[in-house]
Amino acid sequence: MSSSAPYLFHVTSQQTQVSPQTWKEWQDSLPDLVKTLTSVRATFYEEIDLPSNASSGSTRNFLAMYQSEIENPLDAKNGMDLRTTATEDGAKSDMTGDFDARNYALIQVYDPQNLGEVPPPEILTTEAQPADPSDFDTWFRTEHISQLAAFPGYRRTLRYKLGPKTAWTKGDDVPLFLAVHEVEDARVWMEGRAEAARKSKPSEWAVRNVKGCRVFRARGWRLVGEQGTKDRE
Template sequence: MAPSPYLLSVTSRPTAVSDSLWQRWYTEEHLPDLVNSKTSNHATFYTEVTDQLNSAASYPRKFLALYQTDFAEPLKTENYTTLRTTSELFGKEGGKEGIQDNGDFDARNYELIQEFDSTKIGEEPSPYILTVEMHPQDASDFDEWYRKEHLDLLSKTPGYRRCLRYKLGPPMPAALSKGVSDPAKGLAESDGFVPAYLAIHEVDDLLASFGGKEAEQANGTPWTIKHIQDSKVFVARAWKLVHQERY
């Protein structure tokens, strides 16, 4: 099965309830709601992994939901706007019933530009992903680098499965990024600037794929170094799969 043409990416953090209840709400209610309404074809929920790759950066939103969808702006569809906006779960810890009153969200629309699947694994979710945001100076050369060199080298690392690459889609209304002082901030927290490209690398094991000599070789070529240095933003974050929903 091919991936959907569009992606809704939402990073979040609870502000009025515990992390455990936040995860419960996402996995028991929110992801099923979006899939059952056909807002999304396939939804996955992750928690950030910060210990394995020794990332020095720290970002406030430690949860990530990815919604594959047929809609360029899924949160503007009737499928989504008719969904429930409250949850009785939050009252269990003294939170308010309104969903937006219990958390801080940053939502972004993306359009698929490349699927790299040398293993032919398809839509079976991997236990870990690495999200990489970049904003190149030369978009054409950036695309060639990914297609002609970078993904081929990464696919030789142990446990590497697949990569889905996206470009930024229509901007999200500020009202849908409640709690964000600047709605452009979020996944990268990049001083109010949203990178134009997102790559999602799917792997079996973070250290096996990105901590060995094969990864060093893939990330040490002159072409790779050029684009990392030239990119206005380079943010790599690792995530562990918690739950998936599909129809």
């Protein structure tokens, strides 16, 4: 069975010098971290709207996720010399953009179907800063994650805890936890969650942890491309 790498390099971005289409194509053609073995797998996404969900407030609507064996890939020798140009309208363009990059450590993989490292069509990412991180983590593992798996089109979930700050990390108050829910269709899955919430009363444990989150941010993403190994022995 394949396994996920112990670390994640998570980068949201927005183009500032070129068109959105060129930016998306450039993101999808970036083999650098995978080619140098700094990352074992890279997936690229563009943001999608979610039903009944307020805007995240971020204009960085592209996401690159690099699974890595290295805690801080940008500090690794192979991660320091990345391409910063692409071709647009036949000319070289500077791919300067607005980036927010974060390091995470893997803390849980929930894969009831044993799907492994197969890129899903869509994902939902949730960032959370709970009042009691230990209780939140136990609740998520013990009660919440199995409930999420019951909604239509669920594939698996990878959960991460914030790691060392990078030179590209924006802000000093980044939420501690990141969950990446892999699904067939994020809107359908979210609608399934909403329907279940209307039909059943949440536990006191769930209410305490959800209400106790100082920050909770959900965003939906559609797969643009993938590079690197799909299965790791």
